[in-house]
Amino acid sequence: METTIQVRGLTKRYGRSTALDGLDLSVAAGEVHGFLGPNGAGKTSTIRVLLGLLRPDGGQVSLLGGDPWRDAVALHRRLAYVPGDVSLWPNLTGGEVIDLLGRLRGGLDRHRRTDLLERFALDPTKKCRSYSKGNRQKVALIAALAADVELLLLDEPTSGLDPLMEAVFRDRVADAARQGRTVLLSSHILAEVEALCDRVTIVRDGRTVESGTLAELRHLTRTTIVADLAEVADLARVAGVHGLSVDGTRLRCEVEPAALPEVLRRLAEADVRGLVSQPPTLEELFLRHYQGTGARR
Amino acid sequence: MNPLAGTGQLVRLILRRDRLVMPLWIIWLSVMPANFAAAFPALYPTAAERSAFAQTSNANAALVALYGPVHTADLGGLVAWRISIVTVIVALISLLTVVRHTRTEEEAGRRELLGAAPIGRYAGPAAALVVVFAANLLLATAVAAGLAGQGLPVAGSAALGAQFAAAGWLFAAVGAVAAQLATTAAAARGIAAVGLGAAVAGRVVGDLSAHAGGPLGWLSGVSPFGWVMRLRPYADDAWWVLGPLAAATAGLVAVAAGLHGRRDLGSGLLAAGTGPATGGPRLAGPVALAWRLHRGPLAGWTAGFALTGALLGAVAGGVGDMLTDNPTLRDLFARLGGAAGLVDLFLAAMLGLFAVGATGYAIAAVGRLRVEETSGRAEPVLAAPVSRSRWAASHLLFALIGPVVLMAGAGSTMGAAYGLSGGDVGPTTARVLVGAFATLPAVWLLAAVALALVGLVPRLAMAGWAVLAATVGLDLFGALLQLPQPLRDLSPFTHLPSLPGGQVSAVPLVVLALLAAGSAAAGMIGLRRRDLPVG
Numbered sequence: 001m002e003t004t005i006q007v008r009g010l011t012k013r014y015g016r017s018t019a020l021d022g023l024d025l026s027v028a029a030g031e032v033h034g035f036l037g038p039n040g041a042g043k044t045s046t047i048r049v050l051l052g053l054l055r056p057d058g059g060q061v062s063l064l065g066g067d068p069w070r071d072a073v074a075l076h077r078r079l080a081y082v083p084g085d086v087s088l089w090p091n092l093t094g095g096e097v098i099d100l101l102g103r104l105r106g107g108l109d110r111h112r113r114t115d116l117l118e119r120f121a122l123d124p125t126k127k128c129r130s131y132s133k134g135n136r137q138k139v140a141l142i143a144a145l146a147a148d149v150e151l152l153l154l155d156e157p158t159s160g161l162d163p164l165m166e167a168v169f170r171d172r173v174a175d176a177a178r179q180g181r182t183v184l185l186s187s188h189i190l191a192e193v194e195a196l197c198d199r200v201t202i203v204r205d206g207r208t209v210e211s212g213t214l215a216e217l218r219h220l221t222r223t224t225i226v227a228d229l230a231e232v233a234d235l236a237r238v239a240g241v242h243g244l245s246v247d248g249t250r251l252r253c254e255v256e257p258a259a260l261p262e263v264l265r266r267l268a269e270a271d272v273r274g275l276v277s278q279p280p281t282l283e284e285l286f287l288r289h290y291q292g293t294g295a296r297r
Numbered sequence: 298m299n300p301l302a303g304t305g306q307l308v309r310l311i312l313r314r315d316r317l318v319m320p321l322w323i324i325w326l327s328v329m330p331a332n333f334a335a336a337f338p339a340l341y342p343t344a345a346e347r348s349a350f351a352q353t354s355n356a357n358a359a360l361v362a363l364y365g366p367v368h369t370a371d372l373g374g375l376v377a378w379r380i381s382i383v384t385v386i387v388a389l390i391s392l393l394t395v396v397r398h399t400r401t402e403e404e405a406g407r408r409e410l411l412g413a414a415p416i417g418r419y420a421g422p423a424a425a426l427v428v429v430f431a432a433n434l435l436l437a438t439a440v441a442a443g444l445a446g447q448g449l450p451v452a453g454s455a456a457l458g459a460q461f462a463a464a465g466w467l468f469a470a471v472g473a474v475a476a477q478l479a480t481t482a483a484a485a486r487g488i489a490a491v492g493l494g495a496a497v498a499g500r501v502v503g504d505l506s507a508h509a510g511g512p513l514g515w516l517s518g519v520s521p522f523g524w525v526m527r528l529r530p531y532a533d534d535a536w537w538v539l540g541p542l543a544a545a546t547a548g549l550v551a552v553a554a555g556l557h558g559r560r561d562l563g564s565g566l567l568a569a570g571t572g573p574a575t576g577g578p579r580l581a582g583p584v585a586l587a588w589r590l591h592r593g594p595l596a597g598w599t600a601g602f603a604l605t606g607a608l609l610g611a612v613a614g615g616v617g618d619m620l621t622d623n624p625t626l627r628d629l630f631a632r633l634g635g636a637a638g639l640v641d642l643f644l645a646a647m648l649g650l651f652a653v654g655a656t657g658y659a660i661a662a663v664g665r666l667r668v669e670e671t672s673g674r675a676e677p678v679l680a681a682p683v684s685r686s687r688w689a690a691s692h693l694l695f696a697l698i699g700p701v702v703l704m705a706g707a708g709s710t711m712g713a714a715y716g717l718s719g720g721d722v723g724p725t726t727a728r729v730l731v732g733a734f735a736t737l738p739a740v741w742l743l744a745a746v747a748l749a750l751v752g753l754v755p756r757l758a759m760a761g762w763a764v765l766a767a768t769v770g771l772d773l774f775g776a777l778l779q780l781p782q783p784l785r786d787l788s789p790f791t792h793l794p795s796l797p798g799g800q801v802s803a804v805p806l807v808v809l810a811l812l813a814a815g816s817a818a819a820g821m822i823g824l825r826r827r828d829l830p831v832g
Contacts, residue, residue: 051680054828073682081680087673090481092572092589099576100586104681124574129480140677153680 002029003062004151004182005050010059012045012206019045021206022059027184027199029150032177034193034200035186038290042206043186044084047155050184051081064151077106080144084156084186086136088128094139095124101143108146116142119168133160145172152176152183158192170195190283202289209289221280221288222254225263233270238262300558303416307424311398319432322390327439329383329774330457333376334447336777347375349625354378356626358616358639359646361508362501362609363773365526373453373531376444380457381526382773384464385497387436388522391429391465392472392489398425400476400485403563412562422473422557426550433465453531460528463542467521468493470549477556480564487597494601496522502608509615521545583683583691591662591695598658598699599706602651606707609647610714610729616643634798641798644711644729649790651707652736653769655700659744660761662696667751667758670830685825689748693817696744700737708733732796738809739789743768745816752823755831 005027012020020042027033048054052072102108120138137160202210240259341347351370354360367378402408441458445451475489503517517523527538669675712729716722747761768788775785792805
């Protein structure tokens with residue numbers, strides 16, 4: 001598998017505080033990769049290292065087969081970037097900024113530009129000083145999506161968009177993926193990640209805590225089981241069962257994937273009358289990693 | 298709700314944020330007059346010497362332009378005369394501080410956060426004005442106490458302090474109005490600084506014209522800065538001027554309040570309109586972007602330089618006539634080259650002032666790099682295939698070429714306006730232009746030092762202004778304070794030839810240019826090697 005982004009053991013310190021502490025990230029060509037983590041986990045620092053804006057203190061970083069610090073200019077011809085906090089020149093109009101950024105990259109697709117302006121419902125004649133956060137974000141998104149590039153680096157690109165525009169964004173990223181572009185999407189919106197991403201990497205405190213496909217990650221999480229029983233079932237001693245609570249004949253617990261056969265066998269023996277099983281949600285997975293309690297088992 | 302509710306809390310916030318800078322400038326500015334009061338007796342011990350010095354100074358157009366005329370030849374009068382230029386600095390600091398705590402806050406969005414708290418509509422500007430007014434009163438008291446403590450007349454010392462405070466109050470109010478007119482802090486600073494510049498230019502041209510018996514003496518009377526100077530500490534102690542000055546200040550504050558009460562948060566009187574939906578074909582590349590960002594300020598500065606140059610050139614013709622009946626002075630002037638030589642000296646001194654202004658422009662242009670960096674606007678450009686060197690060079694270009702344009706503007710109009718009086722416009726303009734361009738190596742060196750700061754110690758990038766302030770301080774007051782020559786030689790301006798009229802030696806100019814190239818290279822290397830952005 002061809003890798004577009006390969007980061008190993010990346011470290012970055014600002015004075016005495018450590019922003020990145022041995023972070024790993026691997027993004028294959030053509031995939032949409034979710035980049036998740038709580039605020040201050042090091043997502044933006046990682047993306048800035050990938051852009052050659054920050055010089056890493058340690059570790060290996062390769063981007064599109066090059067060194068992002070040394071080959072910055074050449075690599076930037078092949079990528080587009082949307083920052084999380086878009087700041088634009090107050091006396092230029094949105095349309096001017098889109099064209100300026102496009103031309104810096106060697107020109108943009110006029111047809112796609114018109115199409116995106118329409119889809120995102122952006123008025124390009126307004127001066128950037130009068131745009132709201134969401135509209136500034138649209139300017140950066142249109143400039144990036146209209147560019148003919150291999151890689152899109154998107155740092156929380158939808159944090160200011162309304163739900164309607166977020167749908168347009170998802171649709172356009174899916175379209176970019178269909179055209180074979182690679183996307184690194186840093187986000188907090190899990191529904192967005194679930195809808196778009198092939199694989200995700202979760203980081204915390206500058207370190208990678210989990211990486212894999214969504215299916216693989218779900219596999220790591222627990223299924224919630226609620227059962228009505230005729231007899232008492234003894235699950236307390238089964239390895240991989242958590243949060244067991246018994247209220248008369250009603251039982252509730254969280255079960256790791258490996259323990260499921262054993263739990264189901266015991267429930268059957270206890271003459272189960274009603275059973276509700278809830279698949280693990282991404283939310284739960286992230287909450288556990290974000291809070292740092294009970295992570296990594 | 299009380300429209301001033303929360304002013305006290307905002308005052309404390311401003312004091313907390315300025316707890317270092319504000320005491321520094323108050324102390325610095327209040328120590329200066331006392332220093333001068335100690336320096337003059339050392340240089341001119343007897344009353345006769347002081348009187349002779351006052352006469353020479355009043356006959357020297359360049360000094361009249363810089364400091365105005367000496368009104369009384371006693372020690373207090375000389376201190377008041379020499380310190381008058383510091384009044385401009387007090388006014389400038391006051392207006393900048395007001396803008397910093399009003400429009401800058403609003404532009405950055407921090408005012409919005411406070412606006413949601415139970416804070417009255419006028420509390421923001423009111424707090425900024427209260428702090429600046431109080432700081433000026435403190436400064437006035439310190440100045441008066443310091444001078445009176447050195448044995449100078451109490452009334453005159455108080456008047457000198459009041460002169461500082463009056464200038465500070467008036468231009469703080471100008472800053473408050475400018476902050477209401479513009480939507481960006483940069484534009485507000487520009488408007489207020491143009492107001493101050495115009496007032497000072499009116500005083501300079503008016504004083505020069507009055508001294509040479511010209512027709513423009515009334516300009517000093519209509520310039521608010523001329524009113525401030527009309528106080529004439531130790532000579533007239535004309536306290537009544539404070540009446541119209543206070544009225545003007547109150548009027549400006551009322552205008553600012555009226556504008557502020559009528560507008561939405563974030564808006565200004567000079568509103569942002571719409572523009573083209575697509576970028577014109579020339580809006581391609583970092584230089585085109587830099588041109589869009591720099592062209593407005595550059596046009597404004599050039600217009601200001603050209604206009605001031607024309608005014609100074611128009612009065613320059615009278616400079617040679619400013620001769621006195623005093624025979625010793627006449628001998629001195631004859632040795633300086635007679636009337637023509639005096640005019641040349643005056644033109645050269647004015648070009649030196651323009652060069653300081655052009656340096657200010659250049660440092661601001663270099664500072665753009667840092668503004669773009671900290672605002673996050675550098676990121677999308679550098680994430681495109683644009684190298685850091687190219688990005689930095691696009692702004693450095695304006696820091697280097699801008700001063701050329703400015704000095705050409707000032708030099709050509711000053712030369713032409715002066716040439717008109719003698720009927721030799723072409724040759725005079727050419728001579729003055731050569732002098733104007735000869736100042737450029739010093740301007741470039743200070744711009745390059747500012748770039749080195751941005752590249753190597755980005756958090757101290759604003760220190761470029763401190764370097765300029767120190768340089769100007771050495772030039773203006775180094776001789777008076779009898780500072781050692783090697784220290785005074787640190788100012789690049791001291792190494793410039795006195796043109797037109799003086800001798801030219803290529804070596805200092807080449808050395809300055811080489812130092813500039815070295816500093817710029819160091820800055821560029823620093824920029825290429827460091828993290829970007831550095832917060």
